[in-house]
Amino acid sequence: MAQTLDILFIGDVVADAGMKALRQYLPDLKDRYKPDGIIINGENITGGKGLTETEAKELFGMGANVITTGNHIWENWKARPLLASNKFVLRPHNYPRENPGSGIALATLPNGAQIGVVQVQGRTYMQAIDCPFKTADEVLERLEKETNMIIVDFHADATGEKIAMGWHLDGRVSAVLGTHTHVQTADARVLPQGTAYISDVGMTGAFDSVLGMKTDIALKRFILQTAHKYEAATDDLHISGACVRIDVLRGNALAIESFMYPSLSSRASSEI
Numbered sequence: 001m002a003q004t005l006d007i008l009f010i011g012d013v014v015a016d017a018g019m020k021a022l023r024q025y026l027p028d029l030k031d032r033y034k035p036d037g038i039i040i041n042g043e044n045i046t047g048g049k050g051l052t053e054t055e056a057k058e059l060f061g062m063g064a065n066v067i068t069t070g071n072h073i074w075e076n077w078k079a080r081p082l083l084a085s086n087k088f089v090l091r092p093h094n095y096p097r098e099n100p101g102s103g104i105a106l107a108t109l110p111n112g113a114q115i116g117v118v119q120v121q122g123r124t125y126m127q128a129i130d131c132p133f134k135t136a137d138e139v140l141e142r143l144e145k146e147t148n149m150i151i152v153d154f155h156a157d158a159t160g161e162k163i164a165m166g167w168h169l170d171g172r173v174s175a176v177l178g179t180h181t182h183v184q185t186a187d188a189r190v191l192p193q194g195t196a197y198i199s200d201v202g203m204t205g206a207f208d209s210v211l212g213m214k215t216d217i218a219l220k221r222f223i224l225q226t227a228h229k230y231e232a233a234t235d236d237l238h239i240s241g242a243c244v245r246i247d248v249l250r251g252n253a254l255a256i257e258s259f260m261y262p263s264l265s266s267r268a269s270s271e272i
């Protein structure tokens, strides 16, 4: 088996635009990174909230080995049977155990390598669920017996809580990758004990939007301070994510590279 393993992690796929972005650009990213495994966060696919069996099937067809989700998975009842029946579709593990699904997967990749994928969710500005730090400790105790290559999707809002989790798990997992805020952070690094870290990998979908939703509706909600139903945006498609290189023998990360594909333009169109 190869000495290193490259895992492609794709951030929150939002609505039809997110699926379209994957159909259009994932082949280019596969060419660029030649990943051994793919993990996709799919909490926002069905109109912005949740994931159906058909959508999950398409993601697995595109090469996803594991799909993670997040707080929005519970807002779509259709996602619950999927969580209950497919062990490669995860939800944050620290929700009450009576909810369907789990936040732990052991996946065998096409090259035969086994990776562990764990999802936990933060509590700062989010639901008051069980402690994500202690939950991660409990889960790792079990999972470490199976594999030394473990990727954690930390679905959280506050950057401080995310960075704290990075330090908490440094040297114990291959990567702690943040999801949920939909805005990629510029802090991808390998921590001193060998854990790849980024506060948020960002979103996949329409960037002519506010976090994937139509701008005019988001503006009404902020300015008028009343309820206006969100609609998913459709234009300016990008994939956000990160690729992590893992040392197979030791399970530590050798590198992490965040990406936005295609890149966002930092110049006015008249200047290009």
Ligand SMILES: [Fe+2]
Pocket (backbone or CB within 6 Å): 012, 043, 044, 070, 072, 180, 181, 182
């Ligand atoms: Fe999200």
Ligand SMILES: [Fe+2]
Pocket (backbone or CB within 6 Å): 043, 070, 071, 072, 155, 179, 180, 181
């Ligand atoms: Fe979320």
